[in-house]
Amino acid sequence: MTFTSTYCAADMSDCEKKVVLIMGGSRGIGREVCRRLARENPAAMIVAYHRDHEAAREVVAELEAGVTEVSLFATDVASPERVGELFQSIKERYGRLDSYVHSAARTSFQSLDKVTARTWRKVLGLNASAFQECAHQAAQLMRLGGGGRIVGLSSLGSRFALPGYGALGPNKAMMEAMARYMAAEWAAWGVNVNMVCGGFVETDSTRMLPNYEEVAQEIEKNTPTGRLGQPADLAKVVAFLCSAEADWLRGQTLVADGGYSLNIS
Numbered sequence: 001m002t003f004t005s006t007y008c009a010a011d012m013s014d015c016e017k018k019v020v021l022i023m024g025g026s027r028g029i030g031r032e033v034c035r036r037l038a039r040e041n042p043a044a045m046i047v048a049y050h051r052d053h054e055a056a057r058e059v060v061a062e063l064e065a066g067v068t069e070v071s072l073f074a075t076d077v078a079s080p081e082r083v084g085e086l087f088q089s090i091k092e093r094y095g096r097l098d099s100y101v102h103s104a105a106r107t108s109f110q111s112l113d114k115v116t117a118r119t120w121r122k123v124l125g126l127n128a129s130a131f132q133e134c135a136h137q138a139a140q141l142m143r144l145g146g147g148g149r150i151v152g153l154s155s156l157g158s159r160f161a162l163p164g165y166g167a168l169g170p171n172k173a174m175m176e177a178m179a180r181y182m183a184a185e186w187a188a189w190g191v192n193v194n195m196v197c198g199g200f201v202e203t204d205s206t207r208m209l210p211n212y213e214e215v216a217q218e219i220e221k222n223t224p225t226g227r228l229g230q231p232a233d234l235a236k237v238v239a240f241l242c243s244a245e246a247d248w249l250r251g252q253t254l255v256a257d258g259g260y261s262l263n264i265s
Helices: 028-038 053-063 080-094 117-126 128-144 168-189 212-221 231-241
Strands: 004-008 019-023 044-049 069-074 099-102 148-155 191-198 253-256
Touching: 019 028, 019 080, 028 044, 028 053, 028 099, 028 231, 044 053, 044 080, 053 069, 069 080, 080 128, 099 128, 117 128, 117 168, 128 148, 128 168, 128 191, 148 168, 148 231, 168 191, 191 231, 231 253
Parallel strands: 019 044, 019 099, 044 069, 099 148, 148 191, 191 253
Antiparallel strands: 004 069
């Protein structure tokens, strides 16, 4: 699928401004990341999403005031071919990529003993494998422009055994490990890679948990800040890692959970 260009201002003269891609930018944390990075006034922002066309168009309507050009691209992170089409389109249209944020994630919330081989392959393809493929293609494009920044989204399930998280948790752990290797190997290309590990963030996805209300109340009670995480909390950290201020952070996973994990023994 080719780009759907939804907005373009007349003045494209500032070539120093950045090209930004958010994978999974139509909802949840990814949507808030789009809003936050738009405040940096990039030259172009690509919002990649899977199925929800209406939500994607709503995001673009919010971004138009701060971004010179906003484009939509419907893709499937589990398909290397579709991902390849996305990055090839970015290369042809812009010739560069400065920041890539990987916020796409899908899973099945169930105990590990109920995760079949088929389910595991699907979750792997939509998460760890998808991050590896997308980050690799992003880095190749950044290399042409002298470098860039890659930020992935993780969660506490990468390091703690959480109920119903037996499929996604190991995938997030793999993503954090991959980020360390990527940062070490791609530094010579000028590419910096880091992760943001969020706690329990109030999104449509977390509300799918069978015992959401019970879990939310328990986490809120045990979080020093006294509230659940919001997508905006993580978006601020992502924006920092996409900035020059984070140059000395390489292959790191920043835990942004309001202090919740401080109370986990």
